[in-house]
Amino acid sequence: MKALVAVKRVIDYNVKIRVKADKTGVETANVKMSMNPFDEIAVEEALRLREAGIVTEVIAVSLGVAQCQETIRTALAMGADRGVLVQTDAELQPLAVAKLLKAVIQQENPEIVIIGKQAIDDDCNQTGQMLSALLGWPQATFASKIKISDGHAEVTREVDGGLETVSIKLPAVVTTDLRLNEPRYASLPNIMKAKKKPITTTTPEGLGVDVTPRLTVLKVEEPPKRQGGHKVGSVAELVDKLKTEARVI
Amino acid sequence: MVALVVAEHDNSALKPATLNAVAAAKEIAGADIDVLVAGKDCRAVTEAAGKIAGVRRVLLADDGAYEHGLAENIAPLVVKLAENYSHLLAPATTSGKNLMPRVAALLDMMQISDISAVVSPDTFVRPIYAGNALQTVQSQDPIKVITVRGTAFPPVESTGGSAAIELVPPTGAAGLSEFLRAELSKSERPELTSARVIISGGRGMQSGDNFHLLEKVADKLGAAVGASRAAVDAGFVPNDYQVGQTGKIVAPELYIAVGISGAIQHLAGMKDSKVIVAINKDEEAPIFQIADYGLVGDLFKILPELADELERRQ
Numbered sequence: 001m002k003a004l005v006a007v008k009r010v011i012d013y014n015v016k017i018r019v020k021a022d023k024t025g026v027e028t029a030n031v032k033m034s035m036n037p038f039d040e041i042a043v044e045e046a047l048r049l050r051e052a053g054i055v056t057e058v059i060a061v062s063l064g065v066a067q068c069q070e071t072i073r074t075a076l077a078m079g080a081d082r083g084v085l086v087q088t089d090a091e092l093q094p095l096a097v098a099k100l101l102k103a104v105i106q107q108e109n110p111e112i113v114i115i116g117k118q119a120i121d122d123d124c125n126q127t128g129q130m131l132s133a134l135l136g137w138p139q140a141t142f143a144s145k146i147k148i149s150d151g152h153a154e155v156t157r158e159v160d161g162g163l164e165t166v167s168i169k170l171p172a173v174v175t176t177d178l179r180l181n182e183p184r185y186a187s188l189p190n191i192m193k194a195k196k197k198p199i200t201t202t203t204p205e206g207l208g209v210d211v212t213p214r215l216t217v218l219k220v221e222e223p224p225k226r227q228g229g230h231k232v233g234s235v236a237e238l239v240d241k242l243k244t245e246a247r248v249i
Numbered sequence: 250m251v252a253l254v255v256a257e258h259d260n261s262a263l264k265p266a267t268l269n270a271v272a273a274a275k276e277i278a279g280a281d282i283d284v285l286v287a288g289k290d291c292r293a294v295t296e297a298a299g300k301i302a303g304v305r306r307v308l309l310a311d312d313g314a315y316e317h318g319l320a321e322n323i324a325p326l327v328v329k330l331a332e333n334y335s336h337l338l339a340p341a342t343t344s345g346k347n348l349m350p351r352v353a354a355l356l357d358m359m360q361i362s363d364i365s366a367v368v369s370p371d372t373f374v375r376p377i378y379a380g381n382a383l384q385t386v387q388s389q390d391p392i393k394v395i396t397v398r399g400t401a402f403p404p405v406e407s408t409g410g411s412a413a414i415e416l417v418p419p420t421g422a423a424g425l426s427e428f429l430r431a432e433l434s435k436s437e438r439p440e441l442t443s444a445r446v447i448i449s450g451g452r453g454m455q456s457g458d459n460f461h462l463l464e465k466v467a468d469k470l471g472a473a474v475g476a477s478r479a480a481v482d483a484g485f486v487p488n489d490y491q492v493g494q495t496g497k498i499v500a501p502e503l504y505i506a507v508g509i510s511g512a513i514q515h516l517a518g519m520k521d522s523k524v525i526v527a528i529n530k531d532e533e534a535p536i537f538q539i540a541d542y543g544l545v546g547d548l549f550k551i552l553p554e555l556a557d558e559l560e561r562r563q
Contacts, residue, residue, distance in 0.1 A: 214359035
Protein backbone atom coordinates (compact mmCIF):
# COMPACT_ATOMS: atom_id res chain seq x y z
CA MET A 1 0.00 0.00 0.00
CA LYS A 2 0.98 3.58 -0.58
CA ALA A 3 1.62 6.09 2.18
CA LEU A 4 1.25 9.80 1.64
CA VAL A 5 2.90 12.36 3.89
CA ALA A 6 2.34 16.09 3.83
CA VAL A 7 5.32 18.30 4.60
CA LYS A 8 5.08 22.00 5.38
CA ARG A 9 7.80 24.59 4.88
CA VAL A 10 8.04 26.71 8.03
CA ILE A 11 10.49 29.03 9.72
CA ASP A 12 13.14 26.83 11.34
CA TYR A 13 12.27 26.03 14.93
CA ASN A 14 15.57 27.49 16.15
CA VAL A 15 14.91 30.92 14.67
CA LYS A 16 13.66 33.61 17.02
CA ILE A 17 10.84 35.13 15.01
CA ARG A 18 10.37 38.85 14.53
CA VAL A 19 7.04 40.54 14.06
CA LYS A 20 7.02 42.97 11.12
CA ALA A 21 6.90 46.63 12.06
CA ASP A 22 3.73 47.18 9.99
CA LYS A 23 1.99 44.37 11.93
CA THR A 24 1.10 42.43 8.77
CA GLY A 25 2.88 39.29 9.82
CA VAL A 26 6.18 37.76 10.76
CA GLU A 27 9.49 38.52 9.00
CA THR A 28 10.33 35.68 6.61
CA ALA A 29 12.89 37.38 4.34
CA ASN A 30 16.40 35.94 4.82
CA VAL A 31 15.13 33.61 7.53
CA LYS A 32 16.11 29.94 7.61
CA MET A 33 13.23 27.70 6.54
CA SER A 34 12.89 24.00 7.35
CA MET A 35 10.42 21.18 7.32
CA ASN A 36 7.85 21.38 10.12
CA PRO A 37 9.31 19.10 12.84
CA PHE A 38 6.07 17.12 13.24
CA ASP A 39 6.08 16.44 9.49
CA GLU A 40 9.62 15.07 9.74
CA ILE A 41 8.24 12.59 12.23
CA ALA A 42 5.49 11.76 9.71
CA VAL A 43 8.05 11.11 6.97
CA GLU A 44 10.10 8.95 9.32
CA GLU A 45 7.07 6.88 10.29
CA ALA A 46 6.12 6.28 6.66
CA LEU A 47 9.68 5.20 5.90
CA ARG A 48 9.66 2.79 8.82
CA LEU A 49 6.41 1.29 7.55
CA ARG A 50 8.05 0.84 4.14
CA GLU A 51 11.11 -0.74 5.73
CA ALA A 52 8.80 -3.10 7.63
CA GLY A 53 7.33 -4.20 4.31
CA ILE A 54 3.89 -2.76 5.04
CA VAL A 55 4.10 0.25 2.77
CA THR A 56 5.39 0.00 -0.79
CA GLU A 57 5.76 3.64 -1.73
CA VAL A 58 6.06 6.92 0.19
CA ILE A 59 4.82 10.08 -1.52
CA ALA A 60 5.69 13.47 -0.02
CA VAL A 61 3.35 16.36 -0.77
CA SER A 62 3.97 20.01 -0.06
CA LEU A 63 1.75 22.98 -0.77
CA GLY A 64 2.72 26.59 -1.26
CA VAL A 65 5.42 28.67 -2.92
CA ALA A 66 7.96 27.23 -5.39
CA GLN A 67 10.55 26.85 -2.62
CA CYS A 68 8.39 24.14 -1.01
CA GLN A 69 10.21 21.98 -3.52
CA GLU A 70 13.19 22.13 -1.11
CA THR A 71 11.01 20.74 1.66
CA ILE A 72 9.98 17.89 -0.62
CA ARG A 73 13.66 17.28 -1.48
CA THR A 74 14.37 16.97 2.24
CA ALA A 75 11.70 14.27 2.49
CA LEU A 76 13.12 12.55 -0.60
CA ALA A 77 16.61 12.70 0.90
CA MET A 78 15.27 11.04 4.04
CA GLY A 79 13.99 8.27 1.77
CA ALA A 80 10.58 9.15 0.36
CA ASP A 81 10.11 7.82 -3.18
CA ARG A 82 8.62 10.80 -4.99
CA GLY A 83 7.07 14.18 -4.46
CA VAL A 84 4.03 16.23 -5.40
CA LEU A 85 4.13 20.01 -5.20
CA VAL A 86 0.92 21.99 -5.23
CA GLN A 87 2.37 25.33 -6.18
CA THR A 88 0.73 28.65 -5.37
CA ASP A 89 1.69 32.03 -3.99
CA ALA A 90 -1.74 32.33 -2.36
CA GLU A 91 -2.10 32.19 1.42
CA LEU A 92 -3.25 28.67 2.31
CA GLN A 93 -5.30 28.09 5.44
CA PRO A 94 -5.84 24.59 6.88
CA LEU A 95 -9.28 24.09 5.30
CA ALA A 96 -7.84 24.88 1.86
CA VAL A 97 -4.82 22.66 2.53
CA ALA A 98 -7.16 19.81 3.50
CA LYS A 99 -9.15 20.27 0.27
CA LEU A 100 -5.99 20.30 -1.85
CA LEU A 101 -4.65 17.21 -0.10
CA LYS A 102 -7.97 15.48 -0.66
CA ALA A 103 -7.70 16.17 -4.39
CA VAL A 104 -4.14 14.81 -4.50
CA ILE A 105 -5.20 11.76 -2.47
CA GLN A 106 -8.02 11.00 -4.88
CA GLN A 107 -5.42 10.79 -7.65
CA GLU A 108 -2.85 8.81 -5.66
CA ASN A 109 -5.08 6.52 -3.61
CA PRO A 110 -2.83 6.01 -0.57
CA GLU A 111 -4.16 3.82 2.22
CA ILE A 112 -2.52 5.77 4.95
CA VAL A 113 -1.89 9.49 5.21
CA ILE A 114 0.52 10.65 7.91
CA ILE A 115 0.99 14.32 8.75
CA GLY A 116 2.23 16.42 11.64
CA LYS A 117 -0.31 17.21 14.36
CA GLN A 118 0.41 20.90 14.03
CA ALA A 119 2.68 23.28 12.20
CA ILE A 120 4.95 25.31 14.44
CA ASP A 121 4.17 28.55 12.58
CA ASP A 122 0.39 28.97 12.83
CA ASP A 123 -0.03 26.34 15.60
CA CYS A 124 -3.47 25.51 14.15
CA ASN A 125 -3.64 21.74 14.69
CA GLN A 126 -6.42 21.26 12.13
CA THR A 127 -5.31 19.87 8.79
CA GLY A 128 -5.30 16.14 9.56
CA GLN A 129 -8.70 16.19 11.21
CA MET A 130 -10.17 18.28 8.39
CA LEU A 131 -8.70 16.03 5.74
CA SER A 132 -10.10 12.87 7.26
CA ALA A 133 -13.51 14.55 7.60
CA LEU A 134 -13.52 15.58 3.93
CA LEU A 135 -12.51 12.08 2.86
CA GLY A 136 -14.99 10.41 5.21
CA TRP A 137 -12.07 8.49 6.71
CA PRO A 138 -11.25 7.81 10.35
CA GLN A 139 -8.59 9.85 12.11
CA ALA A 140 -6.06 9.09 14.80
CA THR A 141 -4.51 12.30 16.05
CA PHE A 142 -1.44 12.85 18.25
CA ALA A 143 -0.05 9.38 17.58
CA SER A 144 2.81 7.99 19.64
CA LYS A 145 2.61 4.44 18.24
CA ILE A 146 1.20 2.94 15.03
CA LYS A 147 0.66 -0.77 14.39
CA ILE A 148 -0.86 -1.90 11.11
CA SER A 149 -2.52 -5.23 10.46
CA ASP A 150 -5.58 -6.64 8.67
CA GLY A 151 -6.67 -3.40 7.08
CA HIS A 152 -6.64 -1.60 10.42
CA ALA A 153 -4.25 0.66 12.25
CA GLU A 154 -3.95 0.40 16.00
CA VAL A 155 -2.83 3.82 17.13
CA THR A 156 -1.79 4.95 20.60
CA ARG A 157 -2.62 8.61 21.08
CA GLU A 158 -1.16 11.17 23.48
CA VAL A 159 -4.14 12.64 25.33
CA ASP A 160 -4.30 15.09 28.24
CA GLY A 161 -4.68 12.42 30.90
CA GLY A 162 -2.18 9.91 29.48
CA LEU A 163 -2.48 7.51 26.56
CA GLU A 164 -5.41 6.17 24.60
CA THR A 165 -5.40 3.43 22.00
CA VAL A 166 -7.88 3.27 19.13
CA SER A 167 -8.34 0.98 16.18
CA ILE A 168 -9.14 2.69 12.89
CA LYS A 169 -10.13 1.22 9.54
CA LEU A 170 -7.80 1.93 6.65
CA PRO A 171 -7.66 4.12 4.66
CA ALA A 172 -7.13 6.65 7.42
CA VAL A 173 -5.35 9.81 8.45
CA VAL A 174 -2.85 9.74 11.32
CA THR A 175 -1.29 12.85 12.85
CA THR A 176 2.03 12.58 14.64
CA ASP A 177 3.08 13.55 18.13
CA LEU A 178 6.65 14.02 19.30
CA ARG A 179 7.28 10.61 20.75
CA LEU A 180 6.25 8.58 17.70
CA ASN A 181 9.85 8.29 16.54
CA GLU A 182 13.11 10.15 16.12
CA PRO A 183 13.53 11.23 12.50
CA ARG A 184 16.70 10.18 10.68
CA TYR A 185 19.18 12.56 9.16
CA ALA A 186 19.61 12.44 5.42
CA SER A 187 23.01 11.05 4.44
CA LEU A 188 25.03 12.76 1.73
CA PRO A 189 24.59 9.91 -0.80
CA ASN A 190 20.84 10.04 -0.15
CA ILE A 191 20.79 13.80 -0.62
CA MET A 192 22.48 13.27 -4.01
CA LYS A 193 20.06 10.49 -4.89
CA ALA A 194 17.10 12.66 -3.92
CA LYS A 195 17.97 15.11 -6.67
CA LYS A 196 17.03 12.52 -9.25
CA LYS A 197 13.75 11.48 -7.65
CA PRO A 198 10.65 12.77 -9.47
CA ILE A 199 8.52 15.68 -8.25
CA THR A 200 5.32 16.43 -10.12
CA THR A 201 3.92 19.93 -9.89
CA THR A 202 0.30 20.96 -9.95
CA THR A 203 -1.73 23.99 -8.82
CA PRO A 204 -4.94 24.63 -6.87
CA GLU A 205 -6.60 25.56 -10.22
CA GLY A 206 -5.34 22.32 -11.74
CA LEU A 207 -6.91 20.42 -8.84
CA GLY A 208 -10.11 22.47 -9.08
CA VAL A 209 -9.92 23.73 -5.48
CA ASP A 210 -10.97 27.19 -4.33
CA VAL A 211 -8.41 28.27 -1.74
CA THR A 212 -9.86 31.67 -0.84
CA PRO A 213 -8.94 32.34 2.82
CA ARG A 214 -11.84 32.31 5.27
CA LEU A 215 -9.96 34.14 7.97
CA THR A 216 -8.63 37.62 7.37
CA VAL A 217 -5.54 38.44 9.37
CA LEU A 218 -6.16 41.97 10.68
CA LYS A 219 -2.86 42.28 12.49
CA VAL A 220 0.03 40.42 14.03
CA GLU A 221 1.61 41.83 17.16
CA GLU A 222 4.21 41.01 19.73
CA PRO A 223 2.86 39.67 22.99
CA PRO A 224 3.26 41.89 26.05
CA LYS A 225 6.71 41.51 27.58
CA ARG A 226 7.03 40.00 31.02
CA GLN A 227 8.96 41.99 33.58
CA GLY A 228 11.16 39.45 35.27
CA GLY A 229 14.75 39.15 36.26
CA HIS A 230 14.59 39.65 40.05
CA LYS A 231 16.74 37.31 42.09
CA VAL A 232 16.44 36.23 45.70
CA GLY A 233 19.33 35.11 47.87
CA SER A 234 17.90 32.21 49.83
CA VAL A 235 15.04 29.78 50.21
CA ALA A 236 13.80 31.68 53.27
CA GLU A 237 13.71 34.92 51.31
CA LEU A 238 11.87 33.19 48.45
CA VAL A 239 9.16 31.80 50.72
CA ASP A 240 8.92 35.17 52.42
CA LYS A 241 8.39 37.02 49.14
CA LEU A 242 5.84 34.49 47.94
CA LYS A 243 3.90 34.90 51.16
CA THR A 244 4.06 38.62 51.77
CA GLU A 245 4.84 40.28 48.42
CA ALA A 246 3.27 38.03 45.77
CA ARG A 247 0.73 36.52 48.20
CA VAL A 248 0.38 33.33 46.21
CA ILE A 249 1.07 30.81 48.97
CA MET B 250 -25.48 35.29 18.56
CA VAL B 251 -26.16 31.84 19.99
CA ALA B 252 -23.29 29.65 21.11
CA LEU B 253 -22.98 25.92 21.65
CA VAL B 254 -20.19 24.74 23.92
CA VAL B 255 -19.13 21.11 23.69
CA ALA B 256 -18.60 19.91 27.26
CA GLU B 257 -15.45 18.06 28.18
CA HIS B 258 -16.03 15.13 30.51
CA ASP B 259 -15.24 11.49 31.21
CA ASN B 260 -18.90 10.38 31.57
CA SER B 261 -18.73 10.74 35.34
CA ALA B 262 -17.46 14.29 35.87
CA LEU B 263 -17.47 17.56 33.98
CA LYS B 264 -13.91 18.75 33.27
CA PRO B 265 -13.12 22.28 34.47
CA ALA B 266 -11.88 23.31 30.98
CA THR B 267 -15.56 23.47 30.03
CA LEU B 268 -15.97 26.46 32.36
CA ASN B 269 -13.27 28.40 30.53
CA ALA B 270 -14.90 27.66 27.19
CA VAL B 271 -18.25 28.87 28.55
CA ALA B 272 -16.50 32.05 29.70
CA ALA B 273 -15.34 32.69 26.13
CA ALA B 274 -18.82 31.91 24.82
CA LYS B 275 -20.26 34.44 27.24
CA GLU B 276 -18.10 37.19 25.76
CA ILE B 277 -19.52 36.32 22.36
CA ALA B 278 -23.12 35.38 22.95
CA GLY B 279 -24.00 36.80 26.38
CA ALA B 280 -26.85 34.77 27.83
CA ASP B 281 -27.55 32.60 24.81
CA ILE B 282 -25.31 29.66 25.59
CA ASP B 283 -26.14 25.99 25.30
CA VAL B 284 -23.87 23.16 26.39
CA LEU B 285 -23.73 19.82 24.62
CA VAL B 286 -22.99 16.73 26.69
CA ALA B 287 -22.33 13.76 24.42
CA GLY B 288 -21.46 10.60 26.27
CA LYS B 289 -22.81 7.43 27.80
CA ASP B 290 -24.61 7.24 31.15
CA CYS B 291 -23.43 10.74 31.88
CA ARG B 292 -26.31 11.98 34.02
CA ALA B 293 -23.96 13.50 36.63
CA VAL B 294 -22.14 15.44 33.94
CA THR B 295 -25.43 16.75 32.59
CA GLU B 296 -26.48 17.91 36.03
CA ALA B 297 -23.13 19.63 36.59
CA ALA B 298 -23.42 21.32 33.19
CA GLY B 299 -26.89 22.53 34.09
CA LYS B 300 -25.54 24.28 37.16
CA ILE B 301 -22.90 26.28 35.26
CA ALA B 302 -23.65 29.97 35.71
CA GLY B 303 -25.01 31.53 32.54
CA VAL B 304 -25.95 28.38 30.67
CA ARG B 305 -29.41 28.47 29.06
CA ARG B 306 -29.86 24.86 28.04
CA VAL B 307 -28.02 21.57 28.27
CA LEU B 308 -28.35 19.22 25.33
CA LEU B 309 -27.80 15.60 26.26
CA ALA B 310 -26.92 12.98 23.66
CA ASP B 311 -26.58 9.71 25.52
CA ASP B 312 -25.35 6.82 23.43
CA GLY B 313 -22.67 4.13 23.47
CA ALA B 314 -21.16 5.70 20.35
CA TYR B 315 -20.17 8.76 22.36
CA GLU B 316 -18.70 6.98 25.38
CA HIS B 317 -15.05 7.45 24.42
CA GLY B 318 -15.31 10.75 22.62
CA LEU B 319 -14.48 9.36 19.17
CA ALA B 320 -14.47 12.32 16.79
CA GLU B 321 -15.85 10.23 13.92
CA ASN B 322 -19.01 9.65 15.97
CA ILE B 323 -19.44 12.99 17.74
CA ALA B 324 -18.65 15.31 14.82
CA PRO B 325 -21.85 14.36 12.87
CA LEU B 326 -23.90 15.09 16.02
CA VAL B 327 -22.40 18.56 16.42
CA VAL B 328 -22.85 19.20 12.68
CA LYS B 329 -26.54 18.25 12.95
CA LEU B 330 -27.02 20.74 15.79
CA ALA B 331 -24.91 23.45 14.16
CA GLU B 332 -27.64 25.13 12.13
CA ASN B 333 -29.13 26.56 15.32
CA TYR B 334 -25.92 28.29 16.33
CA SER B 335 -23.65 31.12 15.26
CA HIS B 336 -20.71 29.81 17.28
CA LEU B 337 -19.51 26.32 18.20
CA LEU B 338 -16.88 26.21 20.91
CA ALA B 339 -14.80 23.63 22.74
CA PRO B 340 -11.83 23.81 25.06
CA ALA B 341 -8.46 23.57 23.27
CA THR B 342 -7.67 20.31 25.04
CA THR B 343 -6.64 17.14 23.23
CA SER B 344 -10.30 16.16 22.87
CA GLY B 345 -11.43 19.58 21.64
CA LYS B 346 -8.52 19.75 19.22
CA ASN B 347 -9.36 16.28 17.97
CA LEU B 348 -13.06 16.96 17.45
CA MET B 349 -13.57 20.54 16.32
CA PRO B 350 -11.55 20.63 13.07
CA ARG B 351 -13.53 17.59 11.94
CA VAL B 352 -16.75 19.48 12.69
CA ALA B 353 -15.47 22.58 10.91
CA ALA B 354 -14.49 20.71 7.76
CA LEU B 355 -17.84 18.89 7.58
CA LEU B 356 -19.53 22.30 7.76
CA ASP B 357 -17.06 23.81 5.26
CA MET B 358 -15.97 26.37 7.86
CA MET B 359 -12.44 27.33 8.80
CA GLN B 360 -11.75 26.75 12.48
CA ILE B 361 -10.30 29.48 14.67
CA SER B 362 -7.86 27.58 16.89
CA ASP B 363 -6.91 28.28 20.47
CA ILE B 364 -8.36 31.78 20.85
CA SER B 365 -6.93 33.90 23.67
CA ALA B 366 -9.29 36.88 23.37
CA VAL B 367 -12.64 37.82 21.85
CA VAL B 368 -12.52 41.17 20.05
CA SER B 369 -16.02 40.92 18.58
CA PRO B 370 -18.30 38.03 17.60
CA ASP B 371 -16.33 37.52 14.38
CA THR B 372 -12.85 38.70 15.44
CA PHE B 373 -10.49 36.87 17.73
CA VAL B 374 -6.92 36.94 18.98
CA ARG B 375 -4.85 33.78 18.87
CA PRO B 376 -1.23 33.03 19.66
CA ILE B 377 1.03 31.84 16.82
CA TYR B 378 4.69 30.79 16.73
CA ALA B 379 4.51 29.30 20.22
CA GLY B 380 3.01 32.49 21.60
CA ASN B 381 5.81 34.68 20.26
CA ALA B 382 3.25 36.59 18.20
CA LEU B 383 -0.44 37.30 18.58
CA GLN B 384 -2.61 37.20 15.49
CA THR B 385 -5.96 39.00 15.25
CA VAL B 386 -8.23 37.25 12.75
CA GLN B 387 -11.67 38.00 11.40
CA SER B 388 -13.79 35.08 10.25
CA GLN B 389 -15.86 35.32 7.06
CA ASP B 390 -17.71 32.09 7.84
CA PRO B 391 -21.39 32.05 8.90
CA ILE B 392 -20.70 29.62 11.74
CA LYS B 393 -17.60 30.20 13.81
CA VAL B 394 -15.96 26.99 14.96
CA ILE B 395 -13.62 27.80 17.82
CA THR B 396 -11.30 26.15 20.29
CA VAL B 397 -10.59 28.13 23.44
CA ARG B 398 -7.30 28.53 25.27
CA GLY B 399 -8.50 27.94 28.81
CA THR B 400 -5.81 29.98 30.54
CA ALA B 401 -6.94 33.11 28.70
CA PHE B 402 -10.52 33.02 30.02
CA PRO B 403 -11.12 32.84 33.78
CA PRO B 404 -13.69 30.12 34.40
CA VAL B 405 -17.35 30.97 35.00
CA GLU B 406 -18.88 29.81 38.27
CA SER B 407 -19.66 26.10 38.32
CA THR B 408 -22.80 26.73 40.35
CA GLY B 409 -25.72 29.12 40.35
CA GLY B 410 -27.25 28.14 37.02
CA SER B 411 -30.40 26.14 36.45
CA ALA B 412 -30.42 25.27 32.79
CA ALA B 413 -33.13 23.16 31.23
CA ILE B 414 -31.97 19.72 30.11
CA GLU B 415 -33.06 18.53 26.69
CA LEU B 416 -32.46 15.18 25.10
CA VAL B 417 -31.20 15.18 21.54
CA PRO B 418 -31.41 12.06 19.40
CA PRO B 419 -28.02 10.38 18.89
CA THR B 420 -26.58 10.09 15.41
CA GLY B 421 -25.08 6.66 16.04
CA ALA B 422 -21.66 5.21 15.32
CA ALA B 423 -19.84 5.96 12.08
CA GLY B 424 -18.24 2.51 12.11
CA LEU B 425 -14.83 3.92 11.25
CA SER B 426 -13.03 3.70 14.55
CA GLU B 427 -13.11 1.85 17.80
CA PHE B 428 -11.78 2.66 21.26
CA LEU B 429 -9.55 -0.09 22.60
CA ARG B 430 -8.07 1.11 25.89
CA ALA B 431 -6.77 4.03 27.89
CA GLU B 432 -3.78 4.21 30.18
CA LEU B 433 -4.42 7.31 32.20
CA SER B 434 -1.95 8.64 34.72
CA LYS B 435 -3.36 8.23 38.18
CA SER B 436 -2.58 11.08 40.50
CA GLU B 437 -3.97 12.49 43.68
CA ARG B 438 -2.70 15.87 42.61
CA PRO B 439 -4.69 18.55 40.79
CA GLU B 440 -4.70 18.49 36.99
CA LEU B 441 -2.03 20.59 35.36
CA THR B 442 -4.42 22.73 33.35
CA SER B 443 -6.55 23.70 36.34
CA ALA B 444 -4.01 23.72 39.19
CA ARG B 445 -3.48 26.91 41.21
CA VAL B 446 0.18 26.06 41.77
CA ILE B 447 2.48 24.05 39.48
CA ILE B 448 6.02 22.89 40.09
CA SER B 449 7.84 21.62 37.01
CA GLY B 450 11.15 19.88 36.51
CA GLY B 451 13.50 19.98 33.54
CA ARG B 452 16.61 18.25 32.36
CA GLY B 453 18.38 19.51 35.49
CA MET B 454 16.44 16.95 37.53
CA GLN B 455 18.80 14.34 36.04
CA SER B 456 16.40 11.40 36.49
CA GLY B 457 12.78 10.44 36.95
CA ASP B 458 13.53 9.26 40.48
CA ASN B 459 14.57 12.75 41.46
CA PHE B 460 11.06 14.01 40.71
CA HIS B 461 10.12 12.90 44.23
CA LEU B 462 11.99 16.03 45.39
CA LEU B 463 9.45 18.09 43.43
CA GLU B 464 6.59 16.01 44.76
CA LYS B 465 7.56 16.79 48.34
CA VAL B 466 7.32 20.51 47.62
CA ALA B 467 4.13 19.94 45.62
CA ASP B 468 2.57 18.20 48.62
CA LYS B 469 3.18 21.27 50.78
CA LEU B 470 1.62 23.58 48.22
CA GLY B 471 -1.19 21.40 46.89
CA ALA B 472 0.52 21.76 43.54
CA ALA B 473 0.44 19.84 40.28
CA VAL B 474 3.73 18.47 38.94
CA GLY B 475 4.80 19.23 35.38
CA ALA B 476 7.88 18.90 33.22
CA SER B 477 9.68 20.44 30.30
CA ARG B 478 9.91 18.69 26.96
CA ALA B 479 13.58 17.99 27.67
CA ALA B 480 12.61 16.03 30.78
CA VAL B 481 9.95 14.13 28.84
CA ASP B 482 12.30 13.42 25.93
CA ALA B 483 14.91 12.17 28.40
CA GLY B 484 12.31 9.69 29.68
CA PHE B 485 12.12 11.10 33.23
CA VAL B 486 8.32 11.39 33.20
CA PRO B 487 5.41 10.61 30.83
CA ASN B 488 4.40 13.02 28.08
CA ASP B 489 1.20 14.09 29.85
CA TYR B 490 3.45 16.01 32.28
CA GLN B 491 4.68 18.20 29.44
CA VAL B 492 4.15 21.94 29.67
CA GLY B 493 4.93 23.86 26.48
CA GLN B 494 4.05 24.65 22.89
CA THR B 495 3.37 21.02 22.08
CA GLY B 496 2.24 19.99 25.53
CA LYS B 497 -0.13 21.67 27.94
CA ILE B 498 -0.65 25.41 28.16
CA VAL B 499 -0.93 26.50 31.79
CA ALA B 500 -1.30 29.77 33.65
CA PRO B 501 -1.46 29.06 37.38
CA GLU B 502 -1.16 31.61 40.18
CA LEU B 503 2.31 30.28 40.90
CA TYR B 504 4.63 28.40 38.55
CA ILE B 505 7.91 27.05 39.92
CA ALA B 506 10.40 26.01 37.24
CA VAL B 507 13.15 23.79 38.59
CA GLY B 508 16.19 22.85 36.52
CA ILE B 509 14.50 24.25 33.42
CA SER B 510 16.64 26.50 31.23
CA GLY B 511 13.69 28.22 29.56
CA ALA B 512 13.55 27.17 25.89
CA ILE B 513 11.02 29.13 23.81
CA GLN B 514 8.92 25.98 23.50
CA HIS B 515 8.61 25.71 27.27
CA LEU B 516 7.98 29.42 27.87
CA ALA B 517 5.13 29.18 25.35
CA GLY B 518 3.31 26.91 27.76
CA MET B 519 3.70 28.83 31.01
CA LYS B 520 4.65 32.46 30.52
CA ASP B 521 1.15 33.70 31.30
CA SER B 522 1.40 32.36 34.86
CA LYS B 523 0.77 35.06 37.45
CA VAL B 524 3.97 34.53 39.42
CA ILE B 525 6.97 32.62 38.10
CA VAL B 526 9.77 31.25 40.27
CA ALA B 527 12.92 29.84 38.68
CA ILE B 528 15.43 27.62 40.43
CA ASN B 529 18.51 26.87 38.36
CA LYS B 530 22.23 26.53 38.93
CA ASP B 531 23.05 28.46 35.74
CA GLU B 532 22.50 32.13 36.48
CA GLU B 533 22.54 32.88 32.73
CA ALA B 534 19.59 30.55 32.06
CA PRO B 535 16.93 32.40 30.00
CA ILE B 536 14.21 31.34 32.43
CA PHE B 537 15.50 33.98 34.88
CA GLN B 538 14.62 36.76 32.43
CA ILE B 539 10.92 36.07 32.81
CA ALA B 540 10.95 34.87 36.43
CA ASP B 541 9.54 37.15 39.14
CA TYR B 542 11.79 35.43 41.65
CA GLY B 543 14.95 33.65 40.64
CA LEU B 544 17.07 31.53 42.93
CA VAL B 545 20.49 30.48 41.65
CA GLY B 546 21.82 27.28 43.16
CA ASP B 547 21.85 23.50 43.32
CA LEU B 548 18.29 22.23 43.10
CA PHE B 549 19.23 19.09 45.01
CA LYS B 550 19.98 21.28 48.03
CA ILE B 551 17.28 23.88 47.41
CA LEU B 552 14.29 21.55 46.97
CA PRO B 553 14.58 19.77 50.36
CA GLU B 554 15.26 23.13 51.99
CA LEU B 555 12.17 24.58 50.31
CA ALA B 556 10.01 21.66 51.47
CA ASP B 557 11.28 22.17 55.05
CA GLU B 558 10.78 25.92 54.97
CA LEU B 559 7.20 25.54 53.69
CA GLU B 560 6.53 22.96 56.39
CA ARG B 561 7.95 25.25 59.07
CA ARG B 562 5.90 28.23 57.98
CA GLN B 563 2.61 26.50 57.35
